[in-house]
Amino acid sequence: xxxxxxxxxxxxxxxxxxxxxxxxxxxxxxxxxxxxxxxxxxxxxxxxxxxxxxxxxxxxxxxxxxxxxxxxxxxxxxxxxxxxxxxxxxxxxxxxxxxxxxxxxxxxxxxxxxxxxxxxxxxxxxxxxxxxxxxxxxxxxxxxxxxxxxxxxxxxxxxxxxxxxxxxxxxxxxxxxxxxxxxxxxxxxxxxxxxxxxxxxxxxxxxxxxxxxxxxxxxxxxxxxxxxxxxxxxxxxxxxxxxxxxxxxxxxxxxxxxxxxxxxxxxxxxxxxxxxxxxxxxxxxxxxxx
Amino acid sequence: xxxxxxxxxxxxxxxxxxxxxxxxxxxxxxxxxxxxxxxxxxxxxxxxxxxxxxxxxxxxxxxxxxxxxxxxxxxxxxxxxxxxxxxxxxxxxxxxxxxxxxxxxxxxxxxxxxxxxxxxxxxxxxxxxxxxxxxxxxxxxxxxxxxxxxxxxxxxxxxxxxxxxxxxxxxxxxxxxxxxxxxxxxxxxxxxxxxxxxxxxxxxxxxxxxxxxxxxxxxxxxxxxxxxxxxxxxxxxxxxxxxxxxxxxxxxxxxxxxxxxxxxxxxxxxxxxxxxxxxxxxxxxxxxxxxxxxxxxxxxxxxxxxxxx
Numbered sequence: 352x353x354x355x356x357x358x359x360x361x362x363x364x365x366x367x368x369x370x371x372x373x374x375x376x377x378x379x380x381x382x383x384x385x386x387x388x389x390x391x392x393x394x395x396x397x398x399x400x401x402x403x404x405x406x407x408x409x410x411x412x413x414x415x416x417x418x419x420x421x422x423x424x425x426x427x428x429x430x431x432x433x434x435x436x437x438x439x440x441x442x443x444x445x446x447x448x449x450x451x452x453x454x455x456x457x458x459x460x461x462x463x464x465x466x467x468x469x470x471x472x473x474x475x476x477x478x479x480x481x482x483x484x485x486x487x488x489x490x491x492x493x494x495x496x497x498x499x500x501x502x503x504x505x506x507x508x509x510x511x512x513x514x515x516x517x518x519x520x521x522x523x524x525x526x527x528x529x530x531x532x533x534x535x536x537x538x539x540x541x542x543x544x545x546x547x548x549x550x551x552x553x554x555x556x557x558x559x560x561x562x563x564x565x566x567x568x569x570x571x572x573x574x575x576x577x578x579x580x581x582x583x584x585x586x587x588x589x590x591x592x593x594x595x596x597x598x599x600x601x602x603x604x605x606x607x608x609x610x611x612x613x614x615x616x617x618x619x620x621x622x623x624x625x626x627x628x629x630x631x632x633x634x635x636x637x638x639x640x641x
Numbered sequence: 642x643x644x645x646x647x648x649x650x651x652x653x654x655x656x657x658x659x660x661x662x663x664x665x666x667x668x669x670x671x672x673x674x675x676x677x678x679x680x681x682x683x684x685x686x687x688x689x690x691x692x693x694x695x696x697x698x699x700x701x702x703x704x705x706x707x708x709x710x711x712x713x714x715x716x717x718x719x720x721x722x723x724x725x726x727x728x729x730x731x732x733x734x735x736x737x738x739x740x741x742x743x744x745x746x747x748x749x750x751x752x753x754x755x756x757x758x759x760x761x762x763x764x765x766x767x768x769x770x771x772x773x774x775x776x777x778x779x780x781x782x783x784x785x786x787x788x789x790x791x792x793x794x795x796x797x798x799x800x801x802x803x804x805x806x807x808x809x810x811x812x813x814x815x816x817x818x819x820x821x822x823x824x825x826x827x828x829x830x831x832x833x834x835x836x837x838x839x840x841x842x843x844x845x846x847x848x849x850x851x852x853x854x855x856x857x858x859x860x861x862x863x864x865x866x867x868x869x870x871x872x873x874x875x876x877x878x879x880x881x882x883x884x885x886x887x888x889x890x891x892x893x894x895x896x897x898x899x900x901x902x903x904x905x906x907x908x909x910x911x912x913x914x915x916x917x918x919x920x921x922x923x924x925x926x927x928x929x930x931x932x933x934x935x936x937x938x939x940x941x942x943x944x945x946x947x948x949x950x
Binding site for chain 1: 682683685686687689690692693694696697699700703712713714715716718758759760762763765766767769770771772773778781782787788789790791792793794795796797798799800815816818819822826851876879880881882883886887898901902905912913915918919921922925926929930932933934937940941944945
């Protein structure tokens with residue numbers, strides 16, 4: 352290490368550095384500039400200052416999409432966290448059935464969000480889907496439920512069910528890892544004390560896996576705030592764009608509508624929200640390390 | 642994002658080898674399970690497995706129905722007669738499935754090559770050299786993680802229009818590489834840091850230059866990290882939807898996820914051609930599940946080291 356030239360080291364880093372500058376940093380600066388212009392691609396851009404941001408604040412569809420995204424995040428995060436954690440407690444041992452359950456529960460995580468959305472789009476189809484078929488056969492419902500694109504709330508829950516299936520295993524696997532990393536002596540000691548299972552969870556396991564809980568929460572919050580594929584493919588924003596998420600609305604403005612300046616301003620707002628959560632994540636995970 | 646935290650991450654990842662000796666004794670922290678409750682939990686876990694597998698099984702089952710049965714109301718759970726007609730229709734859909742599959746495979750391959758070509762040297766440089774301002778450089782490289790790529794698609798699209806990279810698989814691979822870069826860099830730097838100094842010093846004493854050291858000393862020990870990075874780059878690229886939606890518009894350049902989305906509007910007997918759509922879903926799922934089952938170990942360790950940032 353000491354023998355190597357400092358500049359040689361830099362040389363190895365330069366390609367990655369250049370790539371990030373060209374395809375992340377530069378587009379970001381460009382986006383700041385675009386967001387200050389009125390630009391529809393066919394007409395040349397005109398500088399309008401912060402007008403796009405002002406417009407966003409009075410755009411009711413922008414607020415609708417932001418509220419819907421927050422609602423989705425607020426509903427799905429506790430489901431994923433509590434569900435994933437309980438599941439991880441059940442499968443943290445290394446017997447054959449636990450290992451099998453871990454493998455199976457993680458499988459939906461590896462398939463694409465697009466493929467899983469189209470799979471559930473079919474399962475939730477009113478007449479052709481198996482969800483209604485099963486519920487009708489079991490006598491839970493008497494007429495087919497119109498799951499997707501008719502009622503915003505029903506659509507939201509349908510998407511939540513599909514995403515829970517898709518990503519529950521993600522939290523589970525990280526929680527299992529954290530639980531297994533607890534030193535053997537610690538759990539042995541509480542066993543000797545005669546502590547019951549729930550007491551052990553509360554007093555030992557939960558506090559010692561705090562860092563992972565925090566991390567998974569923030570990963571799933573950020574993921575949910577950026578949700579796009581599942582809504583684009585399952586509800587297409589219907590009814591009346593009530594299920595269009597923030598990313599969806601940015602996409603609609605930038606591409607189909609070609610309001611580039613306005614789309615860029617919306618992107619900036621979205622990026623700022625995500626940035627806030629990322630900073631919270633970094634600060635919290637650093638603090639809980641010490 | 643200090644070095645200390647990076648080292649800690651490495652240990653966590655290594656500790657969690659699911660096959661580790663310590664856990665084989667069966668008695669382990671955290672699990673339920675004495676007496677009767679053990680059977681209850683066992684039954685519950687089997688139910689969980691069935692629920693998790695059901696949608697995939699149903700998709701495969703629907704893909705094997707005949708055109709009539711796939712359009713039946715009410716639907717059947719399992720095909721009464723097996724048929725490959727959905728796969729035949731899918732094969733000749735649009736510009737033909739071979740074309741779309743090639744697009745997806747080429748994009749994934751380019752993403753893998755690009756990601757490795759950038760992160761192996763960068764990980765080496767950052768872990769093994771005293772570069773001035775190293776931490777600043779590392780932080781800067783990770784900004785790609787902080788700015789969500791979804792927010793950057795407008796300027797990237799404009800840039801690609803000027804460079805002629807729209808409707809180009811290279812363009813899409815660049816987008817996919819920016820998504821994968823922070824994770825891969827993290828994995829690579831950690832891998833380079835965990836190699837003992839003695840190995841490197843011996844080679845340096847023998848008069849090897851840094852490039853030779855990288856090739857002879859480091860690369861052989863980097864195999865697990867390379868597999869992890871390759872695996873995640875493949876899965877991301879194969880499945881990514883929004884970037885592809887923005888960059889690719891010409892039918893002949895589409896990748897698999899876009900084709901599936903388009904296939905939704907194909908009708909057969911008065912409704913979406915559900916059988917063909919599920920054949921497409923099955924086709925898209927197969928490589929991901931196969932790769933996961935074969936390389937599960939790398940999957941889990943990569944996930945642990947990559948998400949504990």
